[in-house]
Ligand code: FES
């Protein structure tokens with residue numbers, strides 16, 4: 001018996017017209033499929049690569065290694081305040097332009113121009129080539145034609161996105177209704193950031209799977225709650241308040257019983273002391289008006305958190321006590337990816353608040369570690385192909401949608417290519 005109402009069709013999966021039969025995970029273990037995803041997805045869709053706070057002034061820059069799209073990117077704020085992105089390659093002989101000690105490491109900083117380490121060509125913040133060493137040795141070189149290779153860059157609510165496809169629809173159109181619902185959310189007030197990054201031995205989609213369902217939570221994370229509470233959670237199981245799908249994007253809307261808990265004895269002593277934990281601070285800071293239309297779609301009073309997946313690899317979790325977190329999953333091969341998590345709070349005004357943030361951040365990390373090492377165990381056995389079809393339940397609808405969407409992007413891209421070459 002469902003605790004929360006389901007759509008008239010009887011299940012979320014059927015409601016969204018997604019096939020309910022057992023699913024193949026070949027899309028997560030095939031090197032060829034991954035190669036196709038690089039072209040069809042990572043070179044075609046809007047990718048969130050950071051936030052405007054990482055570029056506080058004209059000349060601020062950071063680089064992003066995008067193995068999935070086979071490039072490295074420089075993101076820079078110009079003197080005119082515009083944020084631009086370029087492929088991180090020198091036009092002279094292809095050296096990576098911006099890096100410090102290790103060419104594969106991401107860097108950030110601020111500068112007035114970019115100078116190539118190899119032969120000293122210089123580029124201004126708009127990407128124009130401004131200086132060529134021994135220019136007279138070249139053959140009819142017109143500097144105007146040798147600026148950095150630009151990449152489309154657009155910003156939504158402080159989130160900086162790039163797209164390698166010049167024909168793609170504008171960012172806001174692509175992000176659709178979920179982003180529209182969050183327009184004016186005070187992301188810009190939540191600038192106290194805690195970041196984690198991990199190399200994961202699993203396909204990028206497997207980690208999204210683990211964050212788009214909480215069916216696993218009462219089992220995999222049972223040691224995180226006190227014994228009594230943990231037993232209760234296992235008996236009840238997990239149901240989301242609702243699920244949503246908007247084009248390639250998806251939403252899991254969840255209750256959040258621990259901020260604050262109904263019964264304080266269900267949480268650990270340090271959580272009682274600091275009034276904080278996995279669900280964030282129990283006492284929400286004042287951030288002014290929240291665009292309520294975009295959150296808690298069922299208007300449930302037990303609502304605690306909405307997890308948005310903006311396809312392909314950007315998750316945004318907005319929590320009731322006025323904080324948010326982001327996940328990014330950057331593929332590095334068919335069975336590895338770099339996982340990034342960032343938690344954003346309103347800056348603390350005293351040491352107690354700072355400790356509240358720290359507790360939320362470390363509690364989160366414990367959970368994420370449990371999720372991550374399970375993924376490696378899953379990846380290795382999926383690769384055995386000893387079993388090839390897996391039954392997903394209705395609480396796993398959002399991940400079914402993710403895999404269906406990713407496969408459709410690959411199929412559509414292949415069809416377009418076949419048509420072009422016919
Ligand atoms: S490769 Fe950059 S100046 Fe030669």
Ligand SMILES: [Fe+2]
Pocket residue numbers: 210216217220221367371
């Ligand atoms: Fe988890």
